[in-house]
Amino acid sequence: MNVQDKLHATYLENHVPNYIWKSFITQDASDRDYMARQMKKYGIPVLNYAGERIRTRPLNITPEMKQLGIYSRLDQEFNAPDAVKEVLISQAFLDDSV
Numbered sequence: 001m002n003v004q005d006k007l008h009a010t011y012l013e014n015h016v017p018n019y020i021w022k023s024f025i026t027q028d029a030s031d032r033d034y035m036a037r038q039m040k041k042y043g044i045p046v047l048n049y050a051g052e053r054i055r056t057r058p059l060n061i062t063p064e065m066k067q068l069g070i071y072s073r074l075d076q077e078f079n080a081p082d083a084v085k086e087v088l089i090s091q092a093f094l095d096d097s098v
Contacts, residue, residue, distance in 0.1 A: 001078055001079070001080040001084060002078060002079045002080070003077060003078040004077075004078075005077065008074070008077040008078070009078075011074060011077075011097075012074050012077065012078060012094075015074055015092060015094070015097055016088060016091075016092040016094075017091070017092060019045050020045075020047070020087070020088065020091050020092060022044060022045065023044065023045040023046060023047045023087075024039060024044060024045070024046045024047070025046075025047050025048070025049055025083050025084060025087050026046060026047070026048050026049070027048070027049050027050070027051065027083055028048075029048060029050075031048075032046055032047075032048040047087050047091065049082075049083040049086055049087050052086070053086065057095060059072065059073055059076070073094065073095060073096075073097055074094045074097040075088075075089050075094035075095045075097070
């Protein structure tokens with residue numbers, strides 16, 4: 001995961017629930033099941049990304065938002081592999097964050 005702006009990185013870090021940051025992400029149900037069994041004793045969550053693309057709503061920047069310095073959503077402020085980005089968007093509702 002790569003975030004260019006340190007301020008956006010802080011926002012992202014505070015917005016995403018802690019369990020997501022420490023989770024394993026799998027892309028196959030059998031891998032998820034295996035990893036979940038192995039990680040259970042350590043309390044590490046396992047999330048599965050089945051390849052569905054999350055449809056994000058277009059960002060409508062209002063004049064009031066611009067006055068507050070809001071020009072993007074958190075989902076637009078970082079780069080990551082598709083599985084990681086989609087899990088973050090779907091689990092932490094990053095496409096709803098401004």
